[in-house]
Amino acid sequence: MRRSQRTEALYALLFLAPFLIHLGVFFVFAFVRTLGFSFTDKTLIGQSYQIVGFANFAQLFQDPRFLAALTHSISFMLVVTILQTFLALSMAAILNQRLRGITFFRTVYYIPSVLSSAAVTVIAIWFFQKTGFLNTFVGWVGSVAPVLLTFLAIFLLAQALQVGWERMRGLPVAPTDPALATISLAVGLALTWVLVALGVVGPREPEPPEFTWLTNSDRFLGVPIPLWSIIMLNTFTTIPTLMLIFLAGLQDIPKSIYEAAAIDGASPLQQFFSVTVPMLRPVTFLVITLSLIGTLQMFDQVALMGDAAPLDSIIVLAYYVYNNVFSGEGRVGLASAAAIILAALTFAIVLLQRAVGISEKAH
Numbered sequence: 001m002r003r004s005q006r007t008e009a010l011y012a013l014l015f016l017a018p019f020l021i022h023l024g025v026f027f028v029f030a031f032v033r034t035l036g037f038s039f040t041d042k043t044l045i046g047q048s049y050q051i052v053g054f055a056n057f058a059q060l061f062q063d064p065r066f067l068a069a070l071t072h073s074i075s076f077m078l079v080v081t082i083l084q085t086f087l088a089l090s091m092a093a094i095l096n097q098r099l100r101g102i103t104f105f106r107t108v109y110y111i112p113s114v115l116s117s118a119a120v121t122v123i124a125i126w127f128f129q130k131t132g133f134l135n136t137f138v139g140w141v142g143s144v145a146p147v148l149l150t151f152l153a154i155f156l157l158a159q160a161l162q163v164g165w166e167r168m169r170g171l172p173v174a175p176t177d178p179a180l181a182t183i184s185l186a187v188g189l190a191l192t193w194v195l196v197a198l199g200v201v202g203p204r205e206p207e208p209p210e211f212t213w214l215t216n217s218d219r220f221l222g223v224p225i226p227l228w229s230i231i232m233l234n235t236f237t238t239i240p241t242l243m244l245i246f247l248a249g250l251q252d253i254p255k256s257i258y259e260a261a262a263i264d265g266a267s268p269l270q271q272f273f274s275v276t277v278p279m280l281r282p283v284t285f286l287v288i289t290l291s292l293i294g295t296l297q298m299f300d301q302v303a304l305m306g307d308a309a310p311l312d313s314i315i316v317l318a319y320y321v322y323n324n325v326f327s328g329e330g331r332v333g334l335a336s337a338a339a340i341i342l343a344a345l346t347f348a349i350v351l352l353q354r355a356v357g358i359s360e361k362a363h
Contacts, residue, residue, distance in 0.1 A: 217313070234298060
């Protein structure tokens with residue numbers, strides 16, 4: 001190796017040194033130590049420990065709380081990854097339009113990602129309380145439902161009559177024509193106001209909220225209701241970051257491809273599925289991989305939820321590890337075995353997604 005190459009390699013190592021030291025101390029050393037503890041009966045209060053082989057792993061699969069945490073983690077990962085990917089791509093496609101003031105909307109939609117997780121979780125606890133915002137809002141919508149349904153029926157009827165009349169005149173009017181929709185909106189508002197004033201329709205008395213989000217023992221699609229609260233909270237806070245990645249990918253797609261598709265007669269929907277989605281495969285692969293890893297290791301929002309929800313209804317693997325170490329006698333060996341299973345599950349799912357999921361190459 002020539003002197004110039006050795007000097008270049010030395011500079012590269014110097015620049016990489018902080019990252020390599022951090023990786024070695026907090027990841028490689030921690031993983032090896034955790035792997036070693038997983039085969040022992042070590043506790044926080046005991047000074048000595050013995051090697052117990054695979055006893056910790058066998059004990060885990062006999063623990064109902066671990067099985068619940070494992071099930072919750074997998075359910076959380078599947079639901080949140082699907083929701084995040086779909087909603088982030090949809091928002092990125094909307095914010096990629098050339099509209100006046102689009103920078104303002106991009107900034108507003110990114111705000112949830114820069115908010116403190118603790119502050120957002122505290123707000124979410126109030127949001128999902130029995131007398132919180134969500135139940136209050138649902139109750140209000142239920143009370144004014146007759147008025148809203150009346151307005152919607154009048155609007156649709158007016159729009160259908162106008163579109164039918166214009167087509168009878170030989171004009172190719174779309175059902176969603178904005179000019180006709182404006183007239184239908186005015187007709188709907190006016191007639192609804194008249195019907196409410198005459199007492200034909202009117203709001204009902206709001207019913208007191210009965211549904212509980214955080215203390216409910218029921219399940220929806222096999223997932224506890226309290227965990228659905230965390231799913232909605234996590235989706236809300238992580239979508240903006242993924243949306244930003246999709247937005248960067250969208251802006252890298254050459255405009256000439258869309259122009260060629262438009263010349264061939266492709267509609268905007270056909271352009272989205274035949275151009276945008278295939279060209280975004282590498283970005284989609286990155287987003288799904290980040291989402292899988294992040295959701296499997298989700299911890300903070302469960303920990304911050306505290307006593308607001310029963311632990312067994314929201315516990316996930318990362319919190320199971322923490323709870324076993326820092327409660328009771330501190331079962332480090334058992335928690336280390338759970339951490340190894342969590343790491344193995346993360347690697348397996350990411351490798352499976354890479355093998356059979358969306359590829360890293362654009363089509």
